[in-house]
Amino acid sequence: MILPIVAYGEPVLRKVAKEIDSSYPKLKELITNMWETMYNAHGVGLAAPQVGLPIRLFLVDTTPFSDDEDLSPEEQEALNGFKKVFINAKIENEIGEEWDFNEGCLSIPDIREDVKRKPEITITYFNQNFEKRTETYNGLLARVIQHEYDHIEGILFTDKLSSLKKRLLKSRLDKISKGKINVDYKMKFPNIKKGR
Template identity: 55%
Template sequence: MIYPIIPYGDPVLRKVAEDIEFGSLDLHKLADDMFETMYAANGVGLAAPQIGMAIRVFVVDGRPMNDEDDEDEDNDPSLVDFKKVFVNPTIIEETGEEWGFEEGCLSIPGVRGEVFRPEFVKIHYWNELGEEKEEVFEGLAARIIQHEYDHIEGILFTDHLNMVKKRMIKNKLTDITKGKVSVDYKMKFSR
């Protein structure tokens, strides 16, 4: 099932999401639906608040960011086989040098901006099978995780932008909250 994406301005995107009690919902179905929704919108990550659920779940699949040729020198090795479900995650630490990369968000279409994040992230989480994990990710994989983790903390990538960039995108953000946006995926605007 493809869910509509919740746009910038909806209060659910600003809530700190709550932990899931295992057994309270079908995590396999939710994860499958979230992946289907993400792929339909050409995303590489999707957090539950972006489909209107204030719960601590996000899915990632960074593989499309690499060329199909695994030997391509421009490919990021952190994205090889990088398809995961994170349930009740907690970032333990973020380390390394902060580096800038232009980010976007399915909930904020048409807006992009350079965000600086640490190069490594150590995260504790459960997968959709209920298996407990603790892993370190780097590069673009770390960045995708940090971006999606922000969503379950009620933080958007635009919060990380400098004041000049924030002023430059203010009108676009206002338009999104009013539903004045053109995308090729379903969005759900509250009236």
Template identity: 60%
Template sequence: MIFPIVAFGDPVLKTKTQEIPRDFPDLKKLVADMYDTMYYAHGVGLAAPQIGKAIRLFVIDSAPMEDDEDEKGNPITPKPGLKRAFINPQIIAEEGEEWGFNEGCLSIPGIRENVYRKPVITIRYQDEDFNTFEEKFDGMTARVIQHEYDHLEGVLFTDHLSPLKKRLIKGRLTKISKGDVDADYRMKFFGMKGR
């Protein structure tokens, strides 16, 4: 099933999420549906709050983010992307010098801004069978994980912007929250029926 994406302005996007218990019903189906929803919307990550569920789950497929050229446009062998579901994740370390990248979000279509994040993370999480892992990730995969993890903490990429940048995009964010937005996927607006 493809879910509508929850738009900016819905309180679920600002809610700190709850841990998923082992007896959570149909978890594997939910994960599969989240991948279908993410791919349908041409995303590289999707967190449960973006489909209206305040639980600690996100999926990513960072392959489209891995470059196949260097800064001069010369072909290079791209790093393999990572396709994975993260259940009950906890980032336990972030390392390195912050670097900027122009981020966007399926819940905030049409707005992209530079966000600075550390390049290396260590994260503890569970898979769909509740096996626990602790792994280190870097580069674009680390960035995608950090962006989606923020959703589980009730943080949007716009929360990382300077006060000036926030003021400059405030009107556009208000329009999104009222349903005045063009997206090529179905969205759900707080207080309105989905379209």
């Protein structure tokens, strides 16, 4: 089932999400619905807060990035078929010199900006079978995971921009929160006027 993606301005996007355990109600169904929602919106990642749930769950499928000709064959191979569920994730370490990459977000449609992030992370998480994992990722893989991880920490990519950039984007962000935007996937807007 395709779930509505909540738009910028929805309070759940600003909450630090809570951990869950394997008894979380209908967890498998939620994960299935989140995959379907993400693919329907042509995303490469989706976090539970983006579908209105303040829980520490996100998923990533970087396959669409694997045909980017600007990437090395090794990077393309790492991205191709990388599909994972992250539950109760905790980034243990971020290392290296920050680098810029143009990011967007399904909750903030039509806005893309360069964001600085560290190139390598080590993350501990549980997979969908509640098996604990600690893994290290780098490059674009690390970046997609960092972006989704920020969602469960109540952080949006726009928070990482300069104050000037934030001021320049303010009116566009306000329009998104009011639903004054055309999107080709189901969304829920926090400040939409009733009877419009």
